Amino acid sequence: MIPTLATPDSSVPFVADGYRYISSTCDRIGSDAFRTRLMGRPVVCIRGAEAARLFYEGGRFDRAGAMPPSVLHLLQDVGSVQTLEDDSHRHRKGGFLALLTAGGDERMADLFAVELEAAIARWRGGDPVVLHDELGPILARTAFRWAGIPDIPEKEFHARTGELAAMVERAGTFGPLNWAARLGRHRTERWATRLIVAVRDGRVVPPAGSPLEALARWTGDDGLPLPEDVAAIELLNLLRPTVAVVRLVEFAALALSERPVHRDTVAEDPAAAARFAHEVRRRTPFFPIIAGRVRRPFSWREADFAEGDWVMLDLYGTNHDARLWPDPDRFDPDRFLTADPRHIVAQGGGDYLEDHRCPGESATNAIIAAGVRVLARASWQAEPGQDLRVTWSEMPAKIRSGLRLRFA
Template identity: 35%
Template sequence: MSTVPQEKVLDNTIRLLLEGFPFIQNRVERFKSNIFKTRIMLQNVICLHGEEATKIFYDPQKFMRFQAIPNRIQRTLMGKDAIQTMDGEGHAHRKAMFMSLMTPDSLYKLNRLMTHQWQASLSRWEQMDKVVLFEETQDLLCRVACAWTGVPLKEEEVRLRARDFAAMVDAFGAVGPRHWRGRKARARAEKWIGKIIKKIRKGKLTVKEGSPAQVIALHRDLEGDLLDVKMATVELINLLRPIVAIAWYITFGAVALHEHPVARRKIAGGEEGYVEMFVQEVRRYYPFGPFLGNRVKNDFDWGGHHFKKGTLVFLDIYGTLHDPNIWEHPNEFYPYRFRDWDESPYNFIPQGGGDHYTGHRCAGEWVTIEAMKVSMVFLSKYMEYEVPPQDLSYSLVRMPTYPRSKFIMQNVRGVGQAVEGDVNRLSKCPFHRG
């Protein structure tokens, strides 16, 4: 068996924090190997990169999520013992519940809510001296998330709830104050959503039949028991928080439209399929998640290495999305690359790889794509704005990252009245029924 490269270090956690997103990719290039060994958080870690590695990483016979996600991430980003940490039949049962919410009708409703909220936000933004898009879209998406799931939200609460969901996301790669802000935000959100779960169960809050809030509140586990209130709360937040997190991608999308004005004209003009290719390229090109973790479920051999049960393994998300062996000229922003993409579930993995229904690929990926498409149509066709001088660069060390200026717009003006059918036509929403 060939020798797998190994870094001879006591611990590389500090280097990970200093290098950020390219940490694994840097070593893949240095070692000229898609697999290497290192030490992170005082434990041995195997790092994997590329399409073939992704296929292995998502093999449920070889890997599991048990004890793969640090407590600090569970206590900020996703919640303690949430679906992302589960394996086997329990995970499959819980995942089926989430996927039951991703129906054409449900996604069509979300598309309509996005259209309405963009139009309403435009009216407010026209009265503002400047609009900080990253912050304003968090509010917009929070309104959409609550309306879509059936969670009551008072207008005076919007900014607090949006900032709390954003703080949970902002904490996943953080230490110090950002981490503690995320923990405090989660505590507030869980207290709020926990009360809603209790009211739904007691019949004190009427929500629409089949709404995500009702489905999660009344979901039963494999033994036929209702989830405890804490877990139901965590899983409902796991619908709300990721929708607010789309603000990161929307802001990067606005940067791409600004730096590539031809793309804006193509979207506004309704070029066939272009907005979806543009959205996919935003998700590929701009960084969000650096890597994912699993643990070896059963001993096996692959890539010249013996994987021992219980070993922590990282899959390189950022590097795989910027791999020249997969993507031609990966450091160029080029939406047309998706015209001939083979739709492999293992090479385009901004929200995980593998199958949505049976694996750990993000259940809300379609929500992200649809919300982004509507947003890009609005930014391109239904509004005009000025982009004053500002710092649109972003750090590859900060995780998650975003443009330093958060994309400032001035003199925002709506252009005509967005018509729901037209927005869906331009975005080519596959769930639009005409």
């Protein structure tokens, strides 16, 4: 049985404490699932490893209508891989995996390391830098170079970087902030569409074997070229989340600054840096939940789920579930000497090809690992007196000061 909360609607507490609301409610009522309403709409909230398997495996859920338009249009948009299922999804997803695994991930991380090292060389001996602000353009440059996008004028590059960052930073907002980010997204989509058209008609020739060259030629499962606006959306699906890794590198730098004992190990040992990165992904408050709608009726825990039912999986709570992660609030990269990093659900669960699990997961980990290795070898410290508290009410959460570091 899945209990129903007595309160008629949970929108207020959910918005106030999005990261911990589902888990703390589950703990309070002694159940991994409960029914409530959000903005008047009935929803089943679930958490834990078993719930994650239910949500991700077996094609039980799709994303259509599961996310409010304010989130969907900023993060994925209509026609993207995330809105597809079955054969069409498998076909499109295969394209992403071909680019982002088997070397594509490491190539992205290597490019990031080069960009970050060059930036540190510029910062050395100067004023302190706000890492959050500096990392956006560095990761955008990494993404553009990795994708094979020809250089664009600096002013335009900074406009695109700001738009890409706003898509993620404003996904959890409503009203004017969200509308402004959506306007920015339209500009980026128009730019990306022009680029796809220019590659297709030969006016722009990306490097041979580059993701841009491949993506411009992607076809649908009908064998026809993807509509140019859909190809553009998928190009943004490579660029936007890479820029979003800013947050994770920032939290990784904070972890390194608070625990200098790890510096030598991560600097010397790539495997230790990878474990450090996994622990950062597990612990960092990024996307609190993911929502889906039931595609076909099924039963779970003596409860019936009907077609169209709205279900929310608690990603953050599942990553902090003590049954899976002993002493979950402890920062302990060495837990991955034995624990399987595929149990982290910060970037979804299930199988990469069959389910909606993030195809950029290994690239994300490789970027964070490269970042901590570069930072561990450099000489820097966090500026005293800055506000390092995390704003839990924002989604994604952020470090208030943006992390001010002085490089010597």
